[in-house]
Amino acid sequence: MAIEQLPDGRWRVDVEPIKGKRFRKTVKTKAEAQRFEATKRAAMIQPTNWNPKPKDRRKLSELVQRWYDLHGHSITSGRRRTNTLLLMCQRLGDPLGTKLTGAHLVELRRRELEAGAVPKSINNRFTYLKAVFNELHRLGDIDYPNPLAKVKPLKFQERQLSYLTAKQIPQLLDALDSSRSSCVRLVAEVCLATGARWSEAQGLTRDLIRHQTVTFTNTKSKRLRVIPISQALEQRLTAYLDDHGRFTDCSRAFRIAVAHSGIALPRGQCSHVLRHTFASHFMMSGGNILTLKEILGHASLTMTMRYAHLSPSHLRDALKLNPLDGFDTSSTPATKPKKKNLKNQSGGATKP
Known part of the structure; x- marks a missing residue:
């Protein structure tokens, strides 16, 4: 008897x-006595040190x-x-997920550099692997913390986005004709x-072109985008798709044509240069940054701000608010520059 x-x-x-x-x-x-008995029976149900949970023996690839x-x-x-x-x-040696540490990734990163x-590609791969642990932990598939949580991404010099000039655009189109x-x-x-991105344009079908607009469905952000086009371009698109059904994969043909055109592009910006060209010329012609965000389909304005410096009015205050504004800098170095008569904040004239 228990009690x-x-x-x-x-x-x-x-x-x-x-x-x-x-x-x-x-x-x-x-x-x-009854409370003591119930407490001990309940404690034995819970996994404790004498009844540990089996260790996670899955490899990183699993x-x-x-x-x-x-x-x-x-x-x-x-x-x-x-x-x-x-x-x-494979490059990490496919260790157990529980044995992976930040040092493993940093060592791989050093070898790749x-x-x-x-560096940007290395950071992308690091973000992908970090997201694997975050998502599995969120879903309850693993019960240990993310081993890469404290690893920081590489800091690198941001590259300038390339775009085609007004002279290079017909040069490229001539090469594409060949x-x-x-x-x-x-x-x-x-x-x-x-x-549009190359994959979005290449995925257009006949039913997505109507009323001088194109609708992009296979977008990166999963949102539909409807963009107006000229009547001439619409007629050429519909004529081609009516005859052929859809576009074939022509990304390799584009890279070959760019190489033959003589236009030098930075590494990794071949097909994307067309998207950069549209955005750059849009801003240089005085386009609105928020409108550009919607056209490009960016999820955040941060991505679109890469093109803001091309706007004619961007940071123009630097011309009139810099410390040299108001000085006569046309004189020779041997001559002391004369400052123009400027009004101070109180309304009085400043002394020369």
């Missing part, structure tokens, strides 16, 4: 919730695959990102006219 009363009126508890684990205690009241099964399949670049992560697993990898691909120039013109 019994002694001759002196006290109560003895003798409980064995599991084989080999026995608890005994003498208390004054029966209620106290965690990446698990991330894809639970979450990665639902994002646009899920399969491509998974393949990138699996290559990272010495091999000439682009391409074997029948649709490469048309896809490039869509990108130049709308700021």
Whole structure:
């Protein structure tokens, strides 16, 4: 019997919730004895040190695959990102997920930098791997903290976005005319006219072109974008798609045409240069930055602000509020520059 009363009126508890684990205690009241028994039985149900949870023995590549099964399949670049992560697993030696540390990643990062990898690409891969642990932890698939939480991304000099000048645009179009691909120039013109990504323009179908607008559906942000185009471009697009059904993959043909055109572009900005060209010329012509954000489909204004410096009015205050404003700087160095008669904040003239 788990609880019994002694001759002196006290109560003895003798409980064995599991084989080999026995608890005994003498208390004054029966209620106290019942609480002690219930407490010990409940404690044995919970996983404690004597009944530990099995260790997670999954390798890093298995965690990446698990991330894809639970979450990665639902994002646009899920399969491509998974393949990138699996290559990272190989370079890291595919350790157990519980054994991975920030030092492993930093060491891999050092080797990639010495091999000439682009810092931005390294940061992207680091962000992908960090997101794997964050997502699995959020879903309860792992119970240990993110081992990469304290690793900081690389800091690098931001590259200037390249764009085609007014002279280079016809130069490129002439090179595209010489391409074997029948649709490469048309896809490039869509990108130049709308700021679309190459994959968005190449994915256009006949039903997405109507009333002098094109609708992009396969977008990175998962949002539809409807952009107006000229009547002439609409007629050429509909005529081609009526005859051929859809565009073929002509990205390689575009890269070859760019190489033949003689236009030098920074590494990694080949097909994206068309999108940069649209955005740059839009801002240089006095376009609104918020309108550009909607046209490009950026999720945040931060991305669009990369083109803000091209606006004619951007930071023009630097011309009139700099400390040299008001000085006659046309004199020779041997001559002391004369400052013009300026009004101070109180309305009086400043002394020369």
